[in-house]
Amino acid sequence: MNKKRFCFAPVVGPDTRFLVIGTMPGEASLQAGEYYAFKHNAFWPIIFKLAGQTVQTYEEKLLLLQKLKIGLWDNLKACEREGSLDSDIKSAQPNDFESLLCRCKKVEKLLFNGQKSFSFFKKFHPDLLKKYSYAVLPSTSPANARFSFAQKFEEWQKEFSEI
Numbered sequence: 649m650n651k652k653r654f655c656f657a658p659v660v661g662p663d664t665r666f667l668v669i670g671t672m673p674g675e676a677s678l679q680a681g682e683y684y685a686f687k688h689n690a691f692w693p694i695i696f697k698l699a700g701q702t703v704q705t706y707e708e709k710l711l712l713l714q715k716l717k718i719g720l721w722d723n724l725k726a727c728e729r730e731g732s733l734d735s736d737i738k739s740a741q742p743n744d745f746e747s748l749l750c751r752c753k754k755v756e757k758l759l760f761n762g763q764k765s766f767s768f769f770k771k772f773h774p775d776l777l778k779k780y781s782y783a784v785l786p787s788t789s790p791a792n793a794r795f796s797f798a799q800k801f802e803e804w805q806k807e808f809s810e811i
Contacts, residue, residue: 660719674732688790734764742772762787
């Protein structure tokens with residue numbers, strides 16, 4: 649039986665330039681109440697390597713994102729899913745990116761954490777793709793075994809070359 653899932657609030661600041669868009673938090677993230685909490689997800693290791701530093705607490709991670717002008721939010725406000733795989737998502741309900749992007753005037757680029765994230769955004773917000781620069785990056789999920797960590801990092805690094 650699928651469980652009803654709800655996303656986290658957006659992590660954005662007044663200077664956010666890059667908005668990383670995921671699909672929906674997985675089990676470990678929902679249990680921890682933190683974005684990308686699953687220990688095998690490559691998101692935080694990529695960010696640490698980009699910044700040349702490592703932080704310990706979730707609060708420090710969020711401060712690092714703010715310093716790097718990176719925001720986070722997920723495509724879906726709610727969905728039904730058993731487990732953590734994006735391919736198992738049912739009854740997807742979109743987040744209101746139009747309102748968020750109206751409030752976050754400095755966002756220059758949308759960065760999609762994987763193809764599934766991009767496909768949901770394209771389905772629910774096609775007009776926003778005409779207004780913003782964007783890139784579809786390899787998913788940082790360990791389920792994305794097509795790419796090694798080094799390959800994921802290389803693709804993500806290209807988008808954050810100004811950091």
